[in-house]
Amino acid sequence: MTAKQQRFVEEYLIDLNATQAAIRAGYKAGNSQRASEIGNELLQKTPVSEAIQQAMAERSKRTGINQDRVIQELARIAFVNPQKVINSEDASIRADATEDDLACIQSVKVKTMDGEKGSSVEREVRLNDKMRALELLGKHLGMFKDKVELDTDMDLNITINYGEDDSG
Numbered sequence: 001m002t003a004k005q006q007r008f009v010e011e012y013l014i015d016l017n018a019t020q021a022a023i024r025a026g027y028k029a030g031n032s033q034r035a036s037e038i039g040n041e042l043l044q045k046t047p048v049s050e051a052i053q054q055a056m057a058e059r060s061k062r063t064g065i066n067q068d069r070v071i072q073e074l075a076r077i078a079f080v081n082p083q084k085v086i087n088s089e090d091a092s093i094r095a096d097a098t099e100d101d102l103a104c105i106q107s108v109k110v111k112t113m114d115g116e117k118g119s120s121v122e123r124e125v126r127l128n129d130k131m132r133a134l135e136l137l138g139k140h141l142g143m144f145k146d147k148v149e150l151d152t153d154m155d156l157n158i159t160i161n162y163g164e165d166d167s168g
Helices: 003-015 018-024 032-044 046-063 067-078 130-140
Strands: 105-115 118-127
Touching (some): 003 046, 032 046
């Protein structure tokens, strides 16, 4: 593998964008269309694709971040019951909330105000977007397809009749 291809691998790992990686690695692209072509060509080369796979595996091992862990975290957000996290009487976080339940919390704000009539506490507990987590899990499972994939092995015969009318 050349030094420029190795640089492409390093740049690709930043954002997984082959076009931008080709540009940043110094390939003379001229325009984004050509940079896209160069990036795709590099991804097809076995040494480059193997280097990318190896680097991604090493990064996953080093950081502990992998697909299973991401899916587990999304599931924690998607399937939480808010009643197990938030005390509905005073909008506080329940003392008996589990670690899995607490993972759904995006932010907590507590505002204490003193006034003539005494003090008051205003609380706001925001949960992560449950619908977005469900959407991402559904996409992962292949539930929501924007395009139809057809994988078939059949013969197709198309007959085109020019100038003929079937109406009689």
